[in-house]
Amino acid sequence: MDEVPPGINPHIPSVARMYDYYLGGKDNFASDREAAEQVLALVPETRQAARENRAFMQRAVRFLAGQGITQFVDLGTGLPTQGNVHEVAGKGAHVVYADNDPIVLAHARAILEDADRVSVVEGDLRRPDAILDHPETLKLVDFDRPVAIMLVAILHFIHDADDPQAIIGRLTARMAPGSYLVISHACPTSALSKDITDVYRSSMPGIRLRTRAEVLPFFDGLELVEPGVINVAEWRPEVAGELVALKGLGDYLVGGVARKR
Numbered sequence: 001m002d003e004v005p006p007g008i009n010p011h012i013p014s015v016a017r018m019y020d021y022y023l024g025g026k027d028n029f030a031s032d033r034e035a036a037e038q039v040l041a042l043v044p045e046t047r048q049a050a051r052e053n054r055a056f057m058q059r060a061v062r063f064l065a066g067q068g069i070t071q072f073v074d075l076g077t078g079l080p081t082q083g084n085v086h087e088v089a090g091k092g093a094h095v096v097y098a099d100n101d102p103i104v105l106a107h108a109r110a111i112l113e114d115a116d117r118v119s120v121v122e123g124d125l126r127r128p129d130a131i132l133d134h135p136e137t138l139k140l141v142d143f144d145r146p147v148a149i150m151l152v153a154i155l156h157f158i159h160d161a162d163d164p165q166a167i168i169g170r171l172t173a174r175m176a177p178g179s180y181l182v183i184s185h186a187c188p189t190s191a192l193s194k195d196i197t198d199v200y201r202s203s204m205p206g207i208r209l210r211t212r213a214e215v216l217p218f219f220d221g222l223e224l225v226e227p228g229v230i231n232v233a234e235w236r237p238e239v240a241g242e243l244v245a246l247k248g249l250g251d252y253l254v255g256g257v258a259r260k261r
């Protein structure tokens, strides 16, 4: 990317732009590529993990659409790439995207063609009510009806000091019965976890890898959909042969979907 949009510091790696680089996108700067290459040198499968994460998100949205969900709030949207939530959810669905990285906002607004049913909100997950009460959100989402709240590859950027459990509690408190929560989360897999955490320390906002056991309580009070919290690659593969295991990585990214009764 040559041009630097206003409000963006291209010299500090951003997790949104690093993720874009893993996925083969062009919306990244030298600092992002350098940090991402350091992670790739430690765990070359990171690109594959990013693709598996996107595929999990898309399968989850298709599953939810099949359950009759027509409202989605996607927190930590990332830079637009292929198969965004509104493209998978179906023509009638309302989708609100939120992210705290100005570069995501600049790009997402440019591609959103259908303002009647899709919107992008600047917001920080650490202040969840501000996102849910944003006028753009309330224009599209009726919280008295079932909604899907998506936390896909974002919670590992929320540190313990910011109390992710309490943030999720704020979100689920607003969900009507029959709503769903979707989470995917990066896990410490090996002796390399400390090195990966060190690379991300140079980025905004750093990373907090959590084990599956640490991720499970994020679904407390909700009913987990089968097969529960599992390697994202193994969550309801749709066609035989689709399941591509993250070779040698174990549970690098786990994910799950749960319903509010």
Ligand SMILES: C[S@@+](CC[C@H](N)C(=O)[O-])C[C@H]1O[C@@H](n2cnc3c(N)ncnc32)[C@H](O)[C@@H]1O
Pocket (backbone or CB within 6 Å): 015, 016, 019, 053, 054, 057, 075, 076, 077, 078, 079, 098, 099, 100, 101, 104, 123, 124, 125, 126, 151, 152, 153, 154, 157, 158, 205
């Ligand atoms: C790895 S990307 C995931 C993108 C997309 N959800 C996906 O899974 O393909 C994480 C995104 O979360 C955003 N993010 C990180 N911390 C955030 C916060 N506190 N509030 C809102 N967005 C945040 C980043 O800017 C980035 O766009």
